[in-house]
Amino acid sequence: MSYLESDRLIKISYLVQIIDCYKMFKFVILKYCSSPYLWKTKPQLSGRPKMHFQWNITLNHPHQMPNFLLSRKLMDNQKATIPYLAERLTKELVEHIAKSLPKLEEQIDKKLEQTKRKLKNLGDGVPQDQGQMTNFLIEKITKFNSLLFEVARAEEVVEEGNTRVFTKIRSEFSKWKTQLDKKANKLDEHLRDEVEEFAQTRRGKELPGFVNYKTFEGIVKQHIQDMEEPAVLLLKNVAEIIRCNVNKIATSHFEAFPNLLRVTKVHMEDLREQENKNAEEKLHWQFSMEKTVYSQDCLYSYQLNAVKQRGTSFVLAMNADLKEMAHHVSAYFKLASDRLANQVPLIIQYHLLDQYVGRLHIATMGILGEGHVITRLLQEDSNKSRDREALMGSVERLRKARQLLAKSVLI
Known part of the structure; x- marks a missing residue:
């Protein structure tokens, strides 16, 4: 909120009270001074209007008599006089202000908190001393890095309604696990055709119940390689989440220093591309290693027994060799x-x-050693400097308004 908005808030509150006073004054006048007196303007020789009132009651209008009698009674009881109206209006005004003060105080507190938050985001101004400027730059970069480490540890502070970065990433990892489970569940359907095709075209001298290892290995490798593309897509989704959030942190933290923000973003983009490339290479290596079919004997035996006990709907209709192949493929893919x-x-x-x-x-942290001129890195946006001065003025005025309201409440 700018200083103009804070001033406008205070002026509007006063204006509303004045309007309410006018409405109450008009109401009192109409209520207690309803009489046949009418104000008229009568021109004089000088051309200057002069106000006078004229008795405007006749016996030909009997419906005006009650108003006249009421006005006469009010005049006799001193209730249609200026002192009485002033006392009554003052009382009404004081009661109205007393009711309005708490709400106005709450609005000022809210605006003051918002203004302080904006001022905190802008930060203090850049010091003029060269040594202090260096320390200021180091503190600024250190604070930025601490925010990034909080993101990496999933400990960053988020506003209400927002989500932590790692929570979003964990959601993507859960989707990956769901894809693998769906693949395992649909594996039985694919295995039926594959195993039958093997039995009809490539079966050797194996007796029923024996498994051809080469065929088993080929089927397993194919199903595992089918998951390589979804894994790369997962990498891209997570990379986009991290990129957006790190850019948001950098833009917010270095908003007042466009040169420092530009240099920081150069490092951010270079390192992001490098690590994305490294991660994608590791994923391809992982799936290449999965082409080597291997498992600990105890783990494989346990999983094979679990698959046989669970059974599948189509395995019951197969002969012995097809059943055995399906059991082994399902166990290893799991x-x-x-x-x-x-x-x-x-x-x-x-x-x-x-x-x-x-x-x-x-x-x-190595920006200081790259030959950049510190004064150029800390060259502040002129708009931010003006905004800081305006916000500081708004805070001061809102505090004074808050103090005045507090005194009014005490009175």
Whole structure:
């Protein structure tokens, strides 16, 4: 809120009270001075109007008699006099002001809090001393890095209605787990056709109930590789969430210093692209390693027994060799999907949050050693300087208004 708005608030409150006073005065006049006296303007020789009242009652209008008698009675009881009206109006005005003060006080407190918050966001002005300017720049960058570390630790303070960054990322990770589960649930449907096609075209000398390992390995690899593209899409979604929030923090923190903001964003974008590339490479490596079919014996045996006990609807209609193949494929894919459900989010979180924030901290602290002129980095936007002065004036005026209201309430 600007200083003009704060002044306008106080003036409007006074104006509203004056209007209310006028309405009450008019009401009292009409209520207690209803009489056949009418004010008229009669011209004089000098051309200047002169106010006088004229008796305007006749016996031909009997309906005017009650008003006349009432006015006469009020005059006799001294209730239609200026002193009485002044006393009555003062009493009404005092009661009205007493009722309006708490609400006006609440409005001023709210505006004062909003103005202080805006002033805090703008921060203090840049010091003039060279040594103090260096310390000011270091503190500014350190505060920015601390905000980023809070985001990485999922400890940042958010306003009501907003969501923490890692909460959004966790939601994306949950969607990834859901995709893997859906793939596992639909695996039985795909396996029926694949296993039947194997039995008809590539079955060797195996007796019923024996599994051809090469065929099993090929089916497993294909289903795991189908999840590589969704994993890369997950990486892009998380990267966009982090990019938007880090840009928002930087813009808000360095808003008053456009040159410093520009230099910081250069480091932000360079490091973001590097870590995105590193994370994507790690994901491809992970899926390349998944082509090597492997599991601990105890884990695989446990999962295989669980699949056999659970059973599937189509396995019951198969012969022994097809049943056995379906059991092994389902058991191994369950183990692999559980591994990917954890490993993919770990890779993304490590590069896009931990590594990115850590490297950005080092890069921003190194701005001082890059040959930049400190005075240029801390060159403040002229509009922000004027806004700070205006907000400081508004805070001072609102405080004075608050003190006056407090004294009025005490009185």
